[in-house]
Amino acid sequence: MSHSTPPANEPNSTSTSLEEPGVLVAKKHHILVRWSHWLNVPILLGLILSGISIYWASPIYQHKPDPITGNFDVAVDIGIWICTHVPGLHHYGSPPDWIYNHMSLGPGMLALALRLHWLCANSFMLNGMVYLAGLVMGGGWRSLLPRRTDLFDALRMLRYYVGFPVAKLVRRKWLHPRFNTKYNALQRAAYFSIPVAGILSVTTGWAIHKPMQLHWLAALFGGYNAARVWHFCLMWVFILFIAPHVILVFADGWDTLRSMIVGWSTRVKRSEPIANER
Amino acid sequence: MSDDKKSDSLQPEEIRSTGSPLSANCGLRTDGAASSVPVGSLSMKKPQGFFEERSLPAIEMTAGRLRYLSRRDVLLFGAGAVVALAGGGFLLPQDTLSRLGVRRNMDSPGKEWFLNKALRIDDDVAEALYSRDRRVPNYTKSQITPLKNNYNGATPDPGYISGWNLTLDGLASGLSISLDIRNLLARFSVHEQITRLVCVEGWSAIAWWAGLRFDDLLRAYPPMSQAKWARVESSVNLDASGNSDPYFVSIDLATARHPQTLLATHFNGQPLTVDHGAPLRLLAPVKLGLKNVKAITKLTYVAEEPRDYWAERGYSRYDGI
Numbered sequence: 001m002s003h004s005t006p007p008a009n010e011p012n013s014t015s016t017s018l019e020e021p022g023v024l025v026a027k028k029h030h031i032l033v034r035w036s037h038w039l040n041v042p043i044l045l046g047l048i049l050s051g052i053s054i055y056w057a058s059p060i061y062q063h064k065p066d067p068i069t070g071n072f073d074v075a076v077d078i079g080i081w082i083c084t085h086v087p088g089l090h091h092y093g094s095p096p097d098w099i100y101n102h103m104s105l106g107p108g109m110l111a112l113a114l115r116l117h118w119l120c121a122n123s124f125m126l127n128g129m130v131y132l133a134g135l136v137m138g139g140g141w142r143s144l145l146p147r148r149t150d151l152f153d154a155l156r157m158l159r160y161y162v163g164f165p166v167a168k169l170v171r172r173k174w175l176h177p178r179f180n181t182k183y184n185a186l187q188r189a190a191y192f193s194i195p196v197a198g199i200l201s202v203t204t205g206w207a208i209h210k211p212m213q214l215h216w217l218a219a220l221f222g223g224y225n226a227a228r229v230w231h232f233c234l235m236w237v238f239i240l241f242i243a244p245h246v247i248l249v250f251a252d253g254w255d256t257l258r259s260m261i262v263g264w265s266t267r268v269k270r271s272e273p274i275a276n277e278r
Numbered sequence: 279m280s281d282d283k284k285s286d287s288l289q290p291e292e293i294r295s296t297g298s299p300l301s302a303n304c305g306l307r308t309d310g311a312a313s314s315v316p317v318g319s320l321s322m323k324k325p326q327g328f329f330e331e332r333s334l335p336a337i338e339m340t341a342g343r344l345r346y347l348s349r350r351d352v353l354l355f356g357a358g359a360v361v362a363l364a365g366g367g368f369l370l371p372q373d374t375l376s377r378l379g380v381r382r383n384m385d386s387p388g389k390e391w392f393l394n395k396a397l398r399i400d401d402d403v404a405e406a407l408y409s410r411d412r413r414v415p416n417y418t419k420s421q422i423t424p425l426k427n428n429y430n431g432a433t434p435d436p437g438y439i440s441g442w443n444l445t446l447d448g449l450a451s452g453l454s455i456s457l458d459i460r461n462l463l464a465r466f467s468v469h470e471q472i473t474r475l476v477c478v479e480g481w482s483a484i485a486w487w488a489g490l491r492f493d494d495l496l497r498a499y500p501p502m503s504q505a506k507w508a509r510v511e512s513s514v515n516l517d518a519s520g521n522s523d524p525y526f527v528s529i530d531l532a533t534a535r536h537p538q539t540l541l542a543t544h545f546n547g548q549p550l551t552v553d554h555g556a557p558l559r560l561l562a563p564v565k566l567g568l569k570n571v572k573a574i575t576k577l578t579y580v581a582e583e584p585r586d587y588w589a590e591r592g593y594s595r596y597d598g599i
Binding site for chain 2 (some may be wrong): 021022023024025026027028034038039041042045046054055057058060101105106109110111112113114115116118119122139142143145181182208209210211212213214215219224225228258261262263264265266268
């Protein structure tokens with residue numbers, strides 16, 4: 001009996017499910033979506049770490065040079081602040097480099113950082129194409145499209161998240177809003193925005209990588225310098241997405257995490273309220 | 279999770295309501311109001327639009343098989359994660375690794391080869407993007423921004439300027455030609471342009487340049503027929519402590535022939551100062567700033583790609599932007 005592919009109308013033997021209790025499972029993520037999803041972890045990490053090393057060479061966020069140290073980089077200011085105020089870091093060897101030593105590959109390695117950045121950027125573009133192919137082949141793209149009802153539903157979800165800790169504290173029942181779609185409106189907004197942010201990162205990346213041959217692309221983002229700022233801000237979009245994304249997956253449980261690895265979800269009946277509130 | 283149990287317990291009802299558990303799949307995700315309706319019939323109720331979300335195709339699977347698939351894929355993905363971690367760690371710069379506490383030297387020819395390959399692909403893309411007919415944007419005088427003296431080492435003493443000559447080698451004539459700045463300015467027409475100079479570090483400056491076209495020099499003194507490259511050299515370049523450190527880059531002749539590639543003699547309407555490479559510097563706006571050699575002393579036309587100061591220090595070779 002082959003279960004690996006979801007057959008449309010194959011007369012499934014109910015007899016086997018009598019012998020062993022069966023589970024109703026739904027294919028949630030196409031295999032290409034799953035692989036590309038996880039590949040994004042090392043690729044984005046590499047892009048961010050090498051990216052901040054590249055940033056070190058010419059910071060965008062600058063102020064007038066400090067009369068004593070000559071420093072003009074805001075990231076360096078933060079590093080110096082951390083080393084003076086965080087206990088245990090008072091004797092850190094190079095406070096100006098603290099940020100770069102901890103949030104990047106390190107300062108003073110522009111050539112290496114650029115090479116790794118191009119390597120990761122090329123992988124990111126390939127991986128993005130694999131992801132999009134998976135969305136198309138698995139039909140998953142339809143679940144990501146914004147709906148007219150999304151704004152209202154997103155507010156309902158926000159209300160749920162804000163009220164959840166309070167309800168827990170006063171031991172009140174606090175039901176998850178019901179949705180009969182694969183994702184709720186907030187998820188959909190996030191999962192729709194991230195591929196868009198990916199595409200924008202790639203285009204701003206090309207705009208600042210080839211500002212002469214592709215100068216029209218840089219002009220689209222307001223010129224070369226503005227495209228650099230865009231590219232930098234898009235990094236923050238990914239960072240700000242990842243934190244709640246990881247927290248909520250663990251909060252939601254093994255089934256959700258497993259579905260991104262195995263593809264199957266046992267939560268077939270989405271119209272039921274989430275049971276763990278009972 | 280109790281949630282899983284719940285769907286398990288729901289399952290017999292699903293089977294009952296639809297006859298076959300499999301035909302239930304397409305209609306499983308129903309809205310709240312219709313949830314009591316047998317799910318199988320829902321999919322027949324209305325044809326779905328192209329953009330409309332489809333319900334997830336569901337099947338019934340034995341619990342044992344689901345456990346097996348989960349175990350298999352978690353192990354498979356786990357192995358992938360270990361490989362990615364090891365591969366990523368292997369590619370990290372040695373400085374980063376030593377900060378992470380790795381004592382052993384992880385640099386190897388294989389790593390170098392792989393990273394060079396990635397860099398080469400990038401250069402090939404840049405070369406494919408290049409077109410002689412594609413001009414870089416011209417700016418107006420009001421858009422000019424300050425340009426710092428970005429000599430990598432110390433700025434040379436201006437003493438060299440009085441005895442300065444440009445030597446041309448690798449010419450079709452087989453001769454070695456020496457030209458001084460007066461020869462150059464008298465023989466060639468001067469072109470002006472306000473273009474952006476982009477540094478590999480990320481900063482850029484819009485500056486007003488004037489000078490002769492590299493293309494015009496190539497026409498007046500044609501290189502030997504096999505030549506594909508120019509080695510552009512400055513013998514007056516100094517390192518940070520002021521010692522002689524000749525600077526040399528490779529420029530492909532296709533870029534040298536670009537109409538906006540100048541051998542610049544003027545900056546902001548004035549003859550070049552020492553800071554900006556008096557009396558003659560390369561200005562190739564289609565290349566990164568590091569190819570824009572200041573105080574050129576020698577041009578050599580060669581068939582094979584010549585050495586490049588920054589490529590030897592880990593940067594790319596073509597540097598087209």
